[in-house]
Amino acid sequence: MLKFLAKRLTATVVVIGLISISVFLIFSYLPMDPAALTCGKACNPVVIAANRHRLGLDVSVPVQYGRFVKGLFVDRTWGEGAAKFSCPAPGFGYSFNRHECVTQLIKEAFPVTFSLAIGSFILWMLLGISFGIVAARKQGKWQDKAATAFVVAGVSLPVFVTALLTLLAASKLGLVNPIEFGRWVSPFTDPIGWLKTFYLPWIVLALFSSASYTRFTRSNVIETSSEDYIRTARAKGLSEKVILRKHTLRAALAPLLTLAGIDFAVLLGGAIFTETIFNLPGLGRLSINAVLTDYDLPVILATTMLAATLVVVMNLIVDVLYAYLDPRVRVG
Amino acid sequence: MKPFLEVKNLFVSFPTEDGVVRASDDISFSVSRGETLAVVGESGSGKSVTTLAVMGLHNRKRTNISGHAILNLPTGPVDTISAPEETVRKLRGKSMAMIFQDPMSALHPYYSIGNQITEAWSLYNDGSKADGTKRAIELLDLVGIPGAAKRVEEYPHQFSGGMRQRVMIAMALVNNPSLLIADEPTTALDVTIQSQILQLLRDMQKEFNMAVVLITHDLGVVAEVADRVCVMYAGKIVEQAKIDELYYRPDHPYTLGLLNSIPRVDRGGDQRLQAIPGQPPSLISLPQGCSFRPRCAHSKLVPNNRCATDVPELYEKTEAHGSRCHLTESQLVQIRTSAGGHS
Structure with a gap:
């Protein structure tokens, strides 16, 4: 198990390194010049050159990358004299549009996205798995047909449609005031406020994702139910309840873990539509603003890398958990 | 008991x-x-x-x-x-x-x-x-x-x-x-x-x-x-007997076919294995009469084409030995003898 872990960890580090290089390269060769963009009103070539030097863009790309990596581990300083500023490690760079260290921006945005992700994840897993089990047990009955209708609706309605409709319905019903909607409140200082902020986006995201989990659970439960070892369990004299709980679900839901891990990681990288519509200051909105309005390269670089890293790390966690769940995967 | x-x-x-x-x-x-x-x-x-x-x-x-x-x-x-x-x-x-x-x-x-x-x-x-x-x-x-x-x-x-x-x-x-x-x-x-x-x-x-x-x-x-054997064919028991009875005096052509298809060391290695021709019938549309008739080599021995019209009853020759076949005992003895080995 240790050997397996060491191997997977090494692979993870290598993959993250490769991701960071490719992301960095893509942004280095985009036909935009951050030095000109941050130039201001009285812009002339001298200022642009000075800016370029200040931003650290006047050196070769590999050196820029080297500095970026170094900045992850030690404090990094830009500019000289009075214009000098620095970001403490781990630093993902400095946003010249917002005049803040990128790490600080992410630190502020991450709890929002995490709150959104964890709530909707729990909700969609509960909904998806229980609908799926019911549909499988009542195969062909009205419960199954209702679940299928739910699946079709869930996967075919885009999040921005359900989000807007939900928001509209909730404000018509007087459940929320759209104007004051979307303030970040910490669950530790104001748990009720936190719930109020997040329950609608949770429902929206959960409706969308639980549809495919319903489908997946349903087919897995049906498939597992016809396995020989389920017949063995029945031949032993176990009750249908125990067979479902202990024998069928264990085997039927284990493959769901891979899907769930990746989906959760993707969600942690930011839910652009949901965050934008519900006005939540999370990672998704941070990155879409950086792209659309500010062209804030360091922020885009950081959020992209973060999202990719989350997926890779979650993959590792899923693999370890899977080995725990399925003894056949355990090695050495 | x-x-x-x-x-x-x-x-x-x-x-x-x-x-x-x-x-x-x-x-x-x-x-x-x-x-x-x-x-x-x-x-x-x-x-x-x-x-x-x-x-x-x-x-x-x-x-x-x-x-x-x-x-x-x-x-x-x-x-x-x-x-x-x-x-x-x-x-x-x-x-x-x-x-x-x-x-x-x-x-x-x-x-x-x-x-x-x-x-x-x-x-x-x-x-x-x-x-x-x-x-x-x-x-x-x-x-x-x-x-x-x-x-x-x-x-x-x-x-x-x-x-x-x-x-x-x-x-x-x-x-x-x-x-x-x-x-x-x-x-x-x-x-x-x-x-x-x-x-x-x-x-x-x-x-x-x-x-x-x-x-x-x-x-x-x-x-x-x-100790005892039931031979099943197309959903029915076609023969039921004690083990020795079944091996030495099989009463159903299907059982006989199964026994003949076993490779035997005492018959010389150059002999081809005897397979039962054809496939078992679909359980959805069984043939009229005896289910085994289409594959049976001996159904012509039964008069009036009864194998194609009447489902044979499980005939119990003795309490411990029964079979579903229209053939008479003397016909079976002949078939067994000509098949060799089973007398």
């Missing part, structure tokens, strides 16, 4: 979109404790369906079952076909147990074998997990798994095929069942392992004084272990 299991006029059919599949058609047999009944037939002849019905393992909503499968328990007879599902469930594992063809897929891949055996034990026994594990080790030892105390924590994929079947047997025996149904227990195993498993089944039968129903398509297996 009454036989432990009495199956009487058992019918099992499955309604499908293409029609009704008549998988078991008027099956009657019985088996006593200490006795082994072999049920022989090709794939799809209804062997497994019949025994699964006895175990109550068919989905009652999707299967039409009628007839009786009576277990003569010390507390009185119970008909597993008509008894409530919950009653039948509580007989499974305790009064009747079953082992299956492919021990790899019949064991849950995610649980250790100790866990799976203990689970069966704790259904009918009070006691701690440690007691269950102790019993599991005892059983694993009994079925000949070396290092049982250590291997009890291992998972099915860590065992070889033969060892896995031993695990299945240990699991089936953990509650001292009175009836053991073995559904092709050696089919998925290689030949050397096969005879070990058969030997083990025989030993276990003595040890537990069980009634054993052995489903197989291998007449070699039958000769090794069975």
